[in-house]
Amino acid sequence: MIPIGERINGSFPDMKRAIAARDKKPVQELALKQKEAGAAYLDCNVGTAAADQEAAMRWLVETIQEVTDTPIAIDSQKLAVVRAGLDAIDNPKGCIVNSCSGDEEKLDIYMPMCIKNNASLIALTMTREGVPQNVEARVEVAATIIGKASEHGMATDRLFIDPIILPVNIPGAQAQPGYILDALGQIKIMTDPPVHITCGLSNLSQGTQERHLINRTFLAMAAAVGLDSAIVDVLDTDLMDAWITAEMLLNKQIYSDSFLKAARMNM
Ligand code: THG
Numbered sequence: 001m002i003p004i005g006e007r008i009n010g011s012f013p014d015m016k017r018a019i020a021a022r023d024k025k026p027v028q029e030l031a032l033k034q035k036e037a038g039a040a041y042l043d044c045n046v047g048t049a050a051a052d053q054e055a056a057m058r059w060l061v062e063t064i065q066e067v068t069d070t071p072i073a074i075d076s077q078k079l080a081v082v083r084a085g086l087d088a089i090d091n092p093k094g095c096i097v098n099s100c101s102g103d104e105e106k107l108d109i110y111m112p113m114c115i116k117n118n119a120s121l122i123a124l125t126m127t128r129e130g131v132p133q134n135v136e137a138r139v140e141v142a143a144t145i146i147g148k149a150s151e152h153g154m155a156t157d158r159l160f161i162d163p164i165i166l167p168v169n170i171p172g173a174q175a176q177p178g179y180i181l182d183a184l185g186q187i188k189i190m191t192d193p194p195v196h197i198t199c200g201l202s203n204l205s206q207g208t209q210e211r212h213l214i215n216r217t218f219l220a221m222a223a224a225v226g227l228d229s230a231i232v233d234v235l236d237t238d239l240m241d242a243w244i245t246a247e248m249l250l251n252k253q254i255y256s257d258s259f260l261k262a263a264r265m266n267m
Pocket residue numbers: 006009011012013045075098099122162164165199200201202203206207231
């Protein structure tokens with residue numbers, strides 16, 4: 001499992017404040033807390049906290065790297081902001097570029113950039129036409145992404161596909177989580193070895209009453225059909241325990257009475 005810690009994101013009030021004031025301490029504390037809780041990567045999103053998003057991204061990356069070598073996922077829809085983040089990355093383990101749409105001309109820019117910078121890529125199953133609302137269209141965009149990876153010589157283990165999860169409480173959207181599970185199963189067998197599959201899990205429960213329960217239930221369901229990464233609140237212990245348990249039940253970890261402890265020691 002590849003947990004990506006979601007908390008360093010300007011959409012959270014504490015991070016918005018810290019980024020705006022260039023206050024390092026809250027950012028560095030959250031970086032270390034998330035690392036401790038098992039984050040394999042730290043997502044880094046300046047949100048709307050700064051007028052100059054490129055400078056803010058550079059500052060965030062540098063601030064995190066001062067205290068930890070946990071690699072960063074540079075989270076921005078804007079190419080210039082991603083480039084600013086990449087410029088600041090100083091980590092032999094590389095980083096993740098999060099994210100790129102499934103439009104061919106975007107992939108033609110992002111994939112060579114990632115290869116050159118020792119970065120993995122999260123590619124979204126969405127195009128300029130928007131987020132597909134059915135299984136077939138999601139699988140089709142995933143096939144485009146995988147075809148482009150092969151064309152550019154990007155190894156499948158450097159590629160994360162994100163089926164885009166939207167809040168389950170949007171009117172008419174309740175069938176989407178099920179469609180995503182169907183699509184994941186198909187995307188997972190497109191290549192051998194398979195690509196990574198990730199998602200922004202907390203999107204699913206935005207605006208609902210039972211956020212934690214909805215998040216961890218879907219995570220366990222998605223893990224069963226091939227999701228092996230997610231951008232999550234790694235500080236949610238029940239969520240992480242459910243994920244570890246799902247992986248144990250999928251025989252990815254040997255059972256022992258102390259399987260939770262054993263998994264946490266390896267994180
Ligand atoms: N795919 C990819 N990257 C992503 C997303 C995705 N990055 C951003 C986002 N989606 C994943 N990260 C978050 C971070 C926070 C929340 C949801 C997703 C969240 N925030 C609270 C809210 O809006 O209710 C903030 C308020 C608070 O709790 O204080 O839910 O899908 N590739």
